[in-house]
Amino acid sequence: MSNIHTGFETIGNATLIIHDAGQPLLATDVWLDEHPCYFGSWSLPFKVPDEQRQNIKKCPYIFISHFHPDHLNLASLRNFKHAVLLIAQHWGSRVEKELRGAGFRVIALPSKKWHSIGNNTRIMLFNNSLHDSAILVELTDPLRRKTLVANLNDSGGIGFETSLRKIARQYSNSFYLGLHGYGDADMINLFDITGSRLNPVRTAGRQIGREIQSYLNRFHLKVAIPFSSFHQYQRRDSIWANQYTTPIDSYYVGFQPSMYQSILPPFIKVYLKGETYQYESINPQPNQVSVPIPETVFGDDWSTQLTPAQLAMAYDYFSSIQPLRKLFHEIQLCVGNFTHTVFRGSGRSSIRFHAPSASLMRAIRTNIFDDLLIANFMRVYLDNCNSLYKPNFNYLVTKYADNGGIRTHAELKAMFSHYESQQPPLDWSISQMRKLKRLFI
Secondary structure, eight states, X not given: OOSOSSEEEEETTTEEEEEETTEEEEEESOOOTTOOBTTTTEEOSBOOOHHHHHHHHHOSEEEOOOSSTTTSOHHHHGGGTTSEXXXXXXXXXXXXXXXXXXXXXXXXXXXXXXXXXXXXXXXXXXXXXXXXXXXXXXXXXXXOOEEEEEEEETSTTTTTHHHHHHHHTTOSSEEEEEOOSSSOSSOOOEEETTSOBOOOOOOTTOOHHHHHHHHHHHHTOOEEEEOSXXXXXXXXXXXXXXGGSOOGGGGGTTOOOOSXXXXXXXXEEEEEEXXXXXXXXXXXOBOOOOSOBOGGGGTOOTTOOOOHHHHHHHHHXXXXXXXXXXXXXXXXXXXXXEXXXXXXXXXXXXXXXXXXXXXXXXXXXXXXXXXXXXXXXXXXXXXXXXXXXXXXXXXXXXXXXXXXXXXXXXXXXXXXHHHHTTSOTTOHXXXXXHXXXXXXX
């Protein structure tokens, strides 16, 4: 087996390569191993082989799921400027505007509609209020049998669970690709106000395979492939977090194979014919980090202090987000051993961010604060809260303000109404959005 007539490949972190009639047609979330992300904190643990690179180059379309740089990696994308980028329509259109500004051709597609992109391939995109998206790919093989590939990447199906279930039931052959793991793909460098580390993630006893199988059951899908879960930490100040990344063997723990459900390895070629499939491993080479890379290589120096102009910018950044005011008492920045209060509100909870100035100010200046959280070299101290989700700093700042451009109660209310109108009346995400609306507005 070598040339794929109808099928797909998985490689890298969240790269899916669709083949139609013997030709590569569509790639997703391209991130190459020579391009670290999150301020140099993350790199790929395996190299992307030449064969898959060439297949991506042949793809006329590339789908981008969301703004995180392990999915939208601008340095990697610049190698494929021939391709048309496909994205979901979102409130504020940030991804579309910034990609067009970088010189790419972009098509923003509406949610929940089938679009033909090849002789035997249709796609459907889903968006959600967290400014994430997913893609369904329907492949028709030479025997005219249809297969569904559900690439949910990091979305978890939030916002379209009911619709996906109804669609998936129609296919006897279906594949599920989505983020699972111990949970380090988020801010886990957390401390209480006394400086004691808060347990970042639970690894002991976790059965990731069982969790994956629960998603197969939830969405009525048949075959799982580990996906959107592959990274390693390489910066000297973040390499500690490698102990919380998810080993590949963990993806099978607790999974109970049956004649209806199975789990395959990551990094494979899948050949489709009729209602059957075959696969073979790609076996990518490890991308080893032999020595932690000093943060200075990426422009950071923990001793550098903030200038008055930078402090003013930080103050404006946080104070402009109106819904923060009733949830938080103070937000502080500790930079270069000096602590500055940049926000005061009427809430009970307080947060102190201890970060190097260069990355901190780039995150504030370019509205990518989530990248700073996920990088896990910044230390976060919490007072009267035990996570960034209760109260929900994360959603308000990174999802709504940064990605959606939403800073007022009126804008937030309009955004919720926009996404509510796209959901079925009984969808789980409707009740969740209404809870968030009551909390924030």
